[in-house]
Amino acid sequence: MIHYHGTPIGGTRQDAARFLAGRHGLVPFPRQDDVGIVAEVCQSFVFDNGAFSVWKRGGLLDVDGYTRWVDEWHRHPGFDWALIPDVIDGDETANDRLLEQWPAHLPGVPVWHLHESLERLHRLAGTWRTVALGSSGQWATPGTAPWWTRIGAAMDAICDEHGRPSCRLHGLRMLDPAIFSRLPFASADSTNAAVNGGSVTRFGMYCPPTAGQRAAVIADRIETHNSASTWTRNAQGELAI
Structure with missing residues (x-):
């Protein structure tokens, strides 16, 4: 499984470079601060269209500007794919x-939102090599009991009798071992390390001295975990507890 860490990273640019070196990065369209560092030191990277941020603040996504940005970068050898523009709700x-x-020439990944129909998920999984799963609607918060019920229904819809999904799956804002270790994800992302690396209170009296070091500790702990190889259909009830 690939662990994509969202940017920008707090601290100095030297801190950001040290943190991102050898990792996998995600660069959001509205915050391209670290794209140069990501392109130089990450093993691979993906682009996020920023729809979640737009949704939270009630703005409009610049689809044309985002597409041009992806077109400029997609030939970079470390570029994996870009999330195709979407409207979360x-x-x-x-x-x-x-x-x-x-x-068609740009490597894109469509998003299936949890409030959308399972029929659409099944259709996307049968058409695209990779599909991203995004929490939305009444299932906007990953890890809650209702969310687990819904994600379980989604897995049941696109996994065969052996629990193997019909396409590669990416979990948006799901880079939490409590989540991805129980799902057959090829990759997942979050800004956990970037955001909480700036939090001194999270670590207490033994806090690492810099934001970059704190982010590295968080990322290292996440990366010791892998995703599940298959989906276990009778696990939903346990996961929702």
Whole structure:
């Protein structure tokens, strides 16, 4: 499983470079601060269209600007893919229209939102090599009991009798071992290390001295865990407790 750490990273740019060296990075369109460092020192990286941030503040995503940005970078040897623009709480027709408009030459990954139909998830999984799963609607918070019930239904819909998903899966904001270690993800991301690296209180009296070092400790702990190899269908009840 690939662990993608969201940027920008706090602290000095030297701290950011040391933290990102040898890891996998995620660069959001609205905050491209660390894209140069990511491109130089990360094993690989992906681009995020910033739809979650736009959704939180009620703005509009610059689809054309994002597409141009991806087009400029997609030939870099470390570039894996870009999340295709989406509307987090939008209807399926609107999101399907955005998929149709995505240039065929750009390596893109569509997002299935948990409030959308399982039929759409099944359709995306049968069409795309990788599908990203995004928490939304009444299932906007990963790890809650209702969220586990919904994600369990999604896994049941696209996994075969052996628990193998029909495509590669990416978990958006799901880089939590309590979550990804129980799901057959090829990759997941979060800004946990970047955000909480700035928190001194999280570590207490034995706190590492710099934000970069604190972020590295958080990331190291996450990366000791791997995703599940298959989905266990009878696990939903236990996971929701």
